[in-house]
Amino acid sequence: MRVTLKDIAEAAGVSVMTVSNVINGKSARVSAETVERVRRIIDERGYVPSASARSLAANQSRLVGLLVPAASEDSLAISPHNIAIIGQIERRLRKRGYHLLLRGVSDTAEIGEALRSWSLDGAVLLGFLDEEIAGLHRRVTGATPVLAIDSYAAGPLTTGVRSDDFTGARLAAAHLLSLGHRRIVFAGPSFTDVGVVHERFLGFQQAFEDIGLSIADCPVETLNTTHENGVALGRCWLGAHPDATAVFATADILAIGIIEGMLEAGIGVPDRVSVVGFDDLDISAYITPKLTTIAQDIVGKATHAVDRLLTLVEGGERSADPLVLDVRLVTRNSTAPPSSR
Template sequence: MPTPGRRVTLRDIADAAGVSIMTVSNVVNDNRARVSPETIDRVRRIAAELGYVPRASARSLAARSSRLIGLLMPAAGEDGLMIGPHNVAVVDQIERELRKGGYHLLLRGITDFDEVTEALRSWSLDGAILLGFLDEEVDRLTADAVGAVRVLAIDSYSANPLTAGARSDDFTGARLAARHLLDLGHRSVVFAGPSFSSVGVVHQRFEGFRQAFADVGVEWDDRLVATVGATTHAEGLALGRRLLVDHPETTAVFATADILAIGVVEGLLFDGASVPDDVSVVGFDNLDLCEYVTPKLTTVAQDIAGKAITAVRMLLDSVETGELATAAVTTAVRLVRRESTAPVSR
């Protein structure tokens, strides 16, 4: 039940009726094709009981609604979208959730962040999702650039109030991974990932990784950072092949993404090292691929589906109410132990 004195929202009605926010939106806006008569009656009854009053601005927006949501992602020029396995899974879940609510997804690659404003103004969008951009770029979005389009960023730590979205608990995830390796006796642990600044997903994972060492009073050698050009299997493979040359003392690696970790494992094996007997490897994401490789990959599981569903619901809430989300939502993570980690042997 809503707090006394607070305006009743579609989410309040949806929670009370046991249906989705999109279903409630369809009922109150007379889009009945996807809703059964019984559900229509129940939603209307609960809306009346809760005292729901649609805002005039929301009614106006609904009347002009295009049912279109834009998904904007970085593109590397003519090489196509920068979309790895993690983002593929996110996009898949976003499309499913929007389709269930009667919305359509438009995908657009962005080669220069200034194109975001053009994309928002060129399409008749109800809302837009940003996926894969640097927080420094998200910070640049202004109210003038966004206009009337509601915008949400996934996996962002930007403080921009226009873009609050959904992300995983990156700090805790990396902390769990490093603590797992520390508990196995590893001390010379390489942190492998793309270059990062003082904000963002990789920065959070780096800070969580270091915190695990501080937790147990072990000093970590900050020279054990291995930077790659991109989060890809090819970059991981190259890193794995040079790892024991660049860092011969290494007994374990934490990679900031599964696809990178899988490449590291392959590179180590290619050059004669044994995983996990010589080097243990931990990833982050818990993609299906972790079960298909040999050895099966120990990793940090993030709730990719839950994160995407949360993002869509937050965005559609904002579209319906005309109000911005007040804060980002962080989804939980957990460590999944498999075959790529073992007690230190040297």
């Protein structure tokens, strides 16, 4: 049976209000003897304050929603990068005294319903396409703060946090170019004229322009960001790109799949083809060969996103611009000068 305030009050011979005051640190008018007795009984009975009761009293749920795309009714579209972000968001919320509610959304129209039905104090959007976010602020009404991570869409919801995707891809391509590669494949999901992948493509292109070259001879492989798709590309590499000596994949999980597929096909990495990823997931340092990649500040991205959202939840002002976090090149064993063969 759950121990209640009334149970503690009866055992201590005091009023429920007195017990409540002791629990909430408002014991200035309560004798030290009574405070000690109440606390001892609380410990003995194993009393735990009701989170729902506290939320009701404070007119806050202490719940923050993390809304992610749901590919179907029974699956969530969560990449390894986003899984890492989710873990850090939960950690930061817990430190700030909030709880995380993970909710899959198959249609952005459901977001408003999720905010209302769960009485969320705020919500973070993660993994949605920019075209989905662009008009979302017109449908999400009410006072519940909402903030998007990794978004380039225009609108107040997107003044969140993102990495410097342009610079990251520029660093990746510049690294390959400095090694002597010229025919480099750009591999990633389809993209429009706004968004993370678009920014990475622009950065990739800029690295060539920086040294007076064109990307005209650099093929673009359009494929969803999964390990399986990377393996499939790696297996058919020689047939699809016999003259390419390097590939920049827009995500580590895709790059890791490409390496696996190439090795299965007898293609040496980096002896025959160099591979660069983007994210610096932990697994990047564990595979063979270890993956050269662009490191994002995943901890910082999650921390700043939570702090920005809770500033709004607690009555602060919305930032006028998104926070852009620095990235860096991490050179490992999957890149080398092109083979003379």
